[in-house]
Amino acid sequence: MEIPLLDAEDYASVHRATQLLSTRYLHVLTLNARMEAWAEFVAEVEEGVETVWAWEFDNDIVDRDWLHDAWPILTERVRRHRQPELDALDVRFRAATAPIKPFGMSQSEVAGQTRWWHFRYPLLVTGDPTEQLPPTWFPPPIHIE
Known part of the structure; x- marks a missing residue:
């Protein structure tokens, strides 16, 4: 389909999405920049997250949050144009992560979350194998060199 x-x-x-969301997010970045940042983060997760940054994992998914918030602001044509790319990145992110088992939430509650990416952790980690990881990352990720 063309x-x-x-x-x-x-x-x-x-432009409207960029401006409206600039007060909620620290940096004023374009749609292209946010898509590229999400793609780079997905690639990092696929290669293995450095253990020293494990506790920052939730903060590092801010670009996906921005995309989620921007989507309804964008025209249907922009969404249709960019949706296949976003879908492909999301598929890769799901493949490189596992669902967390959050405290106080059932798996069905987790499955119903619209910001599903907040409820996943990387399957692979690199760095110091003695570094403590978040307790919701269970079973623990595989440590690779």
């Missing part, structure tokens, strides 16, 4: 070229309304929606 997607028509984006027009001024489409670009305005990207």
Whole structure:
């Protein structure tokens, strides 16, 4: 299916999302930059998360949060154009992670979360094997060199 070229309304929606979300997120980044950042993070997770950064894992998924919040602001044509790329990255992220077992939540409650990426942890880690990992990362990820 060929997607028509984006027009001024489409670009305005990207700009609007960037501006509206700039107060909620620390950096003013474009849709392209957020997609690239999510792609880079997914690649890092696939290669193994450094144990020293394990406790920062939830903070590192901010670009996916931004994409989630921006999606309804974008025009349908922009979403249709970028959805296959986002879907492919999400598939890769799911393949490189496992569902956490959060304290006080059932697996069905976790499964129903719209921000599902907050409820996953990496399957592979690198770095110091004695570094303590979050207790919700169970069973523990495989340590690779």
